[in-house]
Amino acid sequence: MSSVRPAPDAGPPRAPAPVRPARSRPRPLRLGRGDRLFLTVIVGVPLLALLVFVWLPALASIGLSFTTWDGIEPGDIQWVGLDNYREIFTNYPPFWPAVQHNVVWLLFTALLPTPFGIFLAYHLDRKIRFTRFYQTAVFLPMVLSLAVVGFIWEIIYNPDNGLLNGVLNGVAPGHHIDWLGDPDLNLWAVLIASAWRHTGYIMILYLAGLKGFDPALKEAASLDGANGRQTFLKVVFPALKPVNIIILVVTVMESLRAFDIVYVLGGGVGSKPGMELLSLLITDNIIGESSHIGYGSALAVVLLLVSLVAIGTFLAQTFRKEDQ
Amino acid sequence: MTATVTPPAAGPRTRRAPLPDAGPARPRRQTGRHVLLGSIAFLWLVPLLWAVYTSLRPYSDTSRHGYLSLPHSLGFENFGDAWNQSGMPHFFWNSVLITVPAVLGTLLFSAAVAFFVSRFDFRFNVVLLMLFTAGNLLPAQVLITPLYRLYLLIPLPGWMSDSFLLYNSVWGIIVIHIAYQCGFCTFVLSNYMRTIPKEITEAALVDGAPVWRQFFQIALPLCRPAFAALATLESIWIYNDFFWSLALIETGDKRPITSALANLQGQYFTNPNLIAAGALMTAIPTLLVYFALQRQFISGLTIGSGK
Numbered sequence: 001m002s003s004v005r006p007a008p009d010a011g012p013p014r015a016p017a018p019v020r021p022a023r024s025r026p027r028p029l030r031l032g033r034g035d036r037l038f039l040t041v042i043v044g045v046p047l048l049a050l051l052v053f054v055w056l057p058a059l060a061s062i063g064l065s066f067t068t069w070d071g072i073e074p075g076d077i078q079w080v081g082l083d084n085y086r087e088i089f090t091n092y093p094p095f096w097p098a099v100q101h102n103v104v105w106l107l108f109t110a111l112l113p114t115p116f117g118i119f120l121a122y123h124l125d126r127k128i129r130f131t132r133f134y135q136t137a138v139f140l141p142m143v144l145s146l147a148v149v150g151f152i153w154e155i156i157y158n159p160d161n162g163l164l165n166g167v168l169n170g171v172a173p174g175h176h177i178d179w180l181g182d183p184d185l186n187l188w189a190v191l192i193a194s195a196w197r198h199t200g201y202i203m204i205l206y207l208a209g210l211k212g213f214d215p216a217l218k219e220a221a222s223l224d225g226a227n228g229r230q231t232f233l234k235v236v237f238p239a240l241k242p243v244n245i246i247i248l249v250v251t252v253m254e255s256l257r258a259f260d261i262v263y264v265l266g267g268g269v270g271s272k273p274g275m276e277l278l279s280l281l282i283t284d285n286i287i288g289e290s291s292h293i294g295y296g297s298a299l300a301v302v303l304l305l306v307s308l309v310a311i312g313t314f315l316a317q318t319f320r321k322e323d324q
Numbered sequence: 325m326t327a328t329v330t331p332p333a334a335g336p337r338t339r340r341a342p343l344p345d346a347g348p349a350r351p352r353r354q355t356g357r358h359v360l361l362g363s364i365a366f367l368w369l370v371p372l373l374w375a376v377y378t379s380l381r382p383y384s385d386t387s388r389h390g391y392l393s394l395p396h397s398l399g400f401e402n403f404g405d406a407w408n409q410s411g412m413p414h415f416f417w418n419s420v421l422i423t424v425p426a427v428l429g430t431l432l433f434s435a436a437v438a439f440f441v442s443r444f445d446f447r448f449n450v451v452l453l454m455l456f457t458a459g460n461l462l463p464a465q466v467l468i469t470p471l472y473r474l475y476l477l478i479p480l481p482g483w484m485s486d487s488f489l490l491y492n493s494v495w496g497i498i499v500i501h502i503a504y505q506c507g508f509c510t511f512v513l514s515n516y517m518r519t520i521p522k523e524i525t526e527a528a529l530v531d532g533a534p535v536w537r538q539f540f541q542i543a544l545p546l547c548r549p550a551f552a553a554l555a556t557l558e559s560i561w562i563y564n565d566f567f568w569s570l571a572l573i574e575t576g577d578k579r580p581i582t583s584a585l586a587n588l589q590g591q592y593f594t595n596p597n598l599i600a601a602g603a604l605m606t607a608i609p610t611l612l613v614y615f616a617l618q619r620q621f622i623s624g625l626t627i628g629s630g631k
Contacts, residue, residue, distance in 0.1 A: 035535040039444075042436035042539070046506050047452070049433075053471065053503040054459040060470035071469070120364065123357060130358070136618070137365035140372060143610045145564035147585040151603040152375045155391070155596055163374050166392030196371065208625035249461070257463045260566060282465040287571060293469050300466040311461045315454050 058304070065298035071291035084298035095299075098276040101187055105194075105277070106255035113195035114251050117202025122232060124203070125210040135207070139200035150264025153193040154180075157265075180265055183274025190265050190275060197261075198254065202247055209243030210236070245317050252310040256303060259283070278303045379403065379600035386597060402601035410602060412581070419580040419609070421494050423563045426501040430558055431551055433502060434509035439543050441510075442517040443525060453514060460507025468571050471500065475572055492574045500572065501562050509554050512625070516550040517543060553624025556617045560610050581606045 031039070065084055069077045088095050120138060124131050141149060156163045157179035168175040179189040217239060221231040237244070259279040266272040271280040278299060285296030378391065380398045389396065406412060437456060441449040475491035485493030524546075525538045533541075566583040573579050585599075585606055614621070 031535065038534070038536045038539075039440060042433075043440045043452075046433035046437055046502070047455075049499065049503040050456060050459050050506060053474070053500055054462065054467060055455070057467040057470035057474065058462055061466050064469060074473070120361075123361060128354060128357060130362075132618070134361045134365045136614075137368050139614075140611075141368070143560055143614050144372075144607045145566070145582045145585075145610070147564075147566060147582045148603045148607050151585075151599060152371045155375065155378055155600065156371055158596075161386075161391040163392065166390070170392070196368065200368075204622065204625070208622050211622060253461055257465075259465070279463065279465050282468075286465070286469050297469060300463070300469075303463050304466045307461065307463055307466075311458050314461070315458060318457075319450055319454060 061297045061300050061304070064293055065301045067294045067297075069291075069293040071286070071293040080294065084294050085302075087295070088298055088302070092295075094271060094276045094281055098271070098278050098281050101275070101277050102256060102258075104187065105191065105258055106252065108191050109195070109198055109255050110251050113198040114202050114247065116195075117199045118206050118247075120199065120203045121206035121210055125207060135203070138203055141197040142200045142204075144197075146260035146264055149193060149197060150261060153189075153265060157189055183272075186265075186272070186274045190262050193265065194258065194261050198251075201250065201254075205247055205250065206240075206243060209240050213240065242318075245314060249310055249314040253307065256307055256310070375600050375604060378597055379604055381597055383595050383597045391596075402597050403605060406598050406602035406605065409598075410584075411577075412602065412605065414577065415579065415581040415584040416606075416609075418494070418578060418584075419563055419582070422497050422501070422569075422580050423559060426498045426505075426562045427555060427558045429498065429502040430505045430509055430562075431554060434506045434554075435513055435544060435547065435551075436539070437506065437510045438513035438517050439539050442514045443522075443538075443543070453510065456507040456510040458507070460504060460511075464504075464567050468567075472571060487574075491572060492578065494578065496572050497568055497580075500568050501565070505558055505562065509558065512554060513547060513550055516547055520546050549620050549624035551624070552617045552620030553622070556613055556621050559613045563610055 064077075066079060066081055067077045068080045068084070120134075124135055144152075154162075159165055159176060159178040159181070162179070164179065165175055165177060168177070177185070180186045213236060217235055218231055221235045226234065257279060258277055262275050262277055262280060263270070263283070266275050266280075270284040271277065282296050282299045282303065285292045285299065377395075378386070379402050380400070381395050382397060382399065382401060385396050386393070434456075437452065440446075441453050472491070475496050476489060478490040479488055480490055480493060480495060482488055484495055487493060490496040490499070520543070525542055528538050528542055563580070564582055566580070569579050569583045573583075576584065585603060
């Protein structure tokens with residue numbers, strides 16, 4: 001696309017020379033030397049940072065996924081083609097559980113905390129008293145760092161002196177459930193903690209969307225005899241498509257990237273039985289004691305490809321209007 | 325807004341208690357809603373309140389009577405001890421050194437890019453915006469290995485980093501936060517700036533104001549609500565980050581408070597009350613930011629995301 005731009009002096013899109021292409025819009029705009037320099041600097045610096053520190057590493061990761069490397073001497077990098085991928089898919093025991101857990105994570109988040117956040121936003125979007133208190137209470141977990149969140153749930157889930165087992169024992173003695181150690185339970189325990197944070201995030205995003213919503217549409221719906229639920233489902237929800245897309249992307253990306261909370265609740269030692277996730281396997285292979293960079297990168301590329309589907313959907317939806 | 329939505333059945337019908345005696349319709353509906361929202365809010369606060377309760381009790385009390393017991397004494401000793409014993413002031417300072425420049429840099433740079441893509445009609449604007457937005461959506465684990473190697477290759481002068489490298493320096497953490505977070509802010513700010521009438525900057529242009537004055541004196545002040553919302557979110561995210569500092573900082577004493585807390589947990593794991601106090605104290609700065617900017621928070625997000 002940038003080839004349309006007749007800018008002889010500028011190389012890659014790093015230095016966007018503000019020479020206007022004659023075809024774009026009729027509004028005449030002459031930019032002086034100083035203006036052009038200013039724009040080049042203020043856009044060029046962040047763009048350079050983005051390309052060098054985000055996109056270059058992303059591309060390099062794809063390259064590394066076809067190699068084997070211990071991560072120490074760059075000279076030791078050896079090309080192995082698709083071997084890493086073959087290994088991952090056929091001969092790497094934690095891979096499929098991790099994929100499965102990521103899917104569970106996504107379904108859980110999409111079906112419980114996300115609609116619940118929307119439900120809360122719907123009820124908070126009216127002039128009732130204490131609304132700020134309710135908002136704050138539900139949003140508060142988002143403000144806490146994951147280390148803090150991890151710690152808080154640790155003292156709830158602790159099998160010996162945690163709140164949960166304590167309460168259960170009060171009701172019916174004899175419980176000793178290792179919430180975070182039992183491979184059948186720990187994923188769900190972590191999902192509850194994650195939902196505790198995610199709900200507030202969705203609530204705030206949706207509340208922002210609802211506040212910007214045109215009240216005349218709702219008024220028209222209620223004049224037509226729609227009740228509250230009908231108005232929401234048939235009028236408000238469809239009209240808030242941009243917010244819905246953002247929420248969808250946030251939900252998908254957060255589910256794919258889920259890392260910190262599992263890392264912290266798993267004791268900070270990478271993946272644990274029952275809690276394997278792609279992000280943790282990558283970290284295991286890359287930062288762990290025995291580095292398998294190629295392997296970890298191949299896992300990262302798998303995660304990247306899945307993420308790109310979400311990113312692509314989002315960008316296509318968002319930029320369709322502007323790209324004309 | 326409320327006046328428009330008062331058809332008979334606007335509430336959560338299933339959850340409302342079936343009160344037998346008829347009262348005035350409206351207050352009853354609101355009561356049901358308050359009961360519902362109040363119990364949810366309380367449920368959401370339980371884990372936090374539990375941590376506060378734990379942190380207020382001395383370790384000797386809980387070890388004798390168990391955590392699930394009534395207090396025999398409450399006090400702030402744990403907070404004092406955590407503050408003094410774990411070097412928290414030092415790690416707080418590290419977090420400030422990272423968060424403040426990173427948030428300011430992210431906001432300034434993304435405002436510049438947003439200003440550019442929303443005020444000028446270049447063909448590659450959409451590509452530029454996509455590049456930034458998509459960059460923010462890449463999983464951090466995908467970047468980490470090459471980024472680590474890259475950080476080992478970039479030299480810094482000794483006054484900036486005692487490792488003489490971008491690796492193991494706060495600068496490296498600041499840079500990756502800015503590069504990574506710019507995407508989200510650019511996206512929100514460009515939507516926001518598009519709602520500012522073009523006539524405003526055009527009038528300035530006619531008056532002969534150079535672009536830098538349009539940017540600093542017109543665009544930036546008009547974006548204040550969006551800045552408030554983004555400053556809240558970005559402060560929370562950057563202050564709370566621990567992946568980058570875990571991977572890109574080698575020495576423990578340079579790490580920010582969030583990743584230092586993990587060390588603390590290993591060191592003092594025998595005393596959860598102390599760690600509870602330490603953990604809660606690390607949350608204070610983000611809480612202050614949230615409460616300070618809360619009023620503008622939602623209204624600032626509105627135009628950005630709801631457009």
